[in-house]
Amino acid sequence: MPDVKRLSLGVLVSGRGTNLQAILDGCEKGEIPASVKVVISNRPRAMALERARRKNVPAYCIRPKDYGKWPECRPLYEKEVVKVLRSYCVDLVVLAGYDRLVGPDILDAFPNRVINIHPALLPSFPGLNAQKQALDYGVKVAGATVFFVDLSVDGGPIIIQESCKVHEDDTVETLSQRILEIEHKILPQAITLIAQGRTKIEGRRVRILPEPKNSPKNEV
Numbered sequence: 001m002p003d004v005k006r007l008s009l010g011v012l013v014s015g016r017g018t019n020l021q022a023i024l025d026g027c028e029k030g031e032i033p034a035s036v037k038v039v040i041s042n043r044p045r046a047m048a049l050e051r052a053r054r055k056n057v058p059a060y061c062i063r064p065k066d067y068g069k070w071p072e073c074r075p076l077y078e079k080e081v082v083k084v085l086r087s088y089c090v091d092l093v094v095l096a097g098y099d100r101l102v103g104p105d106i107l108d109a110f111p112n113r114v115i116n117i118h119p120a121l122l123p124s125f126p127g128l129n130a131q132k133q134a135l136d137y138g139v140k141v142a143g144a145t146v147f148f149v150d151l152s153v154d155g156g157p158i159i160i161q162e163s164c165k166v167h168e169d170d171t172v173e174t175l176s177q178r179i180l181e182i183e184h185k186i187l188p189q190a191i192t193l194i195a196q197g198r199t200k201i202e203g204r205r206v207r208i209l210p211e212p213k214n215s216p217k218n219e220v
């Protein structure tokens with residue numbers, strides 16, 4: 001039996017939470033060697049909070065505006081987020097549709113332990129409305145990226161990417177849906193790779209180490 005550490009996850013969310021759902025389901029089915037210890041939303045009405053509660057996962061709303069005006073409030077707000085993450089002994093922070101830029105307080109508390117999913121093939125189309133950016137640009141291939149978060153906007157070392165074709169009749173909605181299906185696959189895969197100790201950051205590159213021999217089905 002290889003030594004796969006079950007990771008304790010803290011998931012930061014802002015909205016409907018389908019990526020969170022994919023993680024919760026993957027953990028429950030034993031497909032991801034991890035468990036979600038806590039979910040934190042910066043928005044009180046996020047559907048993601050409901051999804052967490054349905055699985056009996058502690059779910060908190062921490063609102064930046066309770067700590068002052070953005071971005072000046074970020075240090076105080078993030079210290080509170082870190083306090084909650086630490087209280088659940090989280091070892092990996094997953095941004096799953098979290099709509100704020102992460103600052104030094106969270107990154108210093110979890111060095112190389114914060115990952116994010118972006119609905120584009122980075123470094124193309126960082127920032128907001130990535131799927132619309134891709135369509136407007138006229139690319140023929142789109143996709144999603146999971147990466148380690150640093151202080152840049154969607155510029156950290158890339159863990160996994162997967163592509164899909166852009167169809168002639170695609171709208172932002174149809175393309176977003178195709179990309180979302182990829183997101184639900186590669187975010188759990190990235191968490192699994194990290195749990196298996198198979199990601200090694202070398203500068204900008206994340207080396208994916210081979211699966212240990214004689215491991216039982218570590219499907220990645």
Ligand code: GRF
Binds near residue numbers: 015
């Ligand atoms: C996803 O497309 C994610 O890539 C982006 O925001 C969306 C969140 O969707 N950052 P959900 O809340 O996980 O359903």
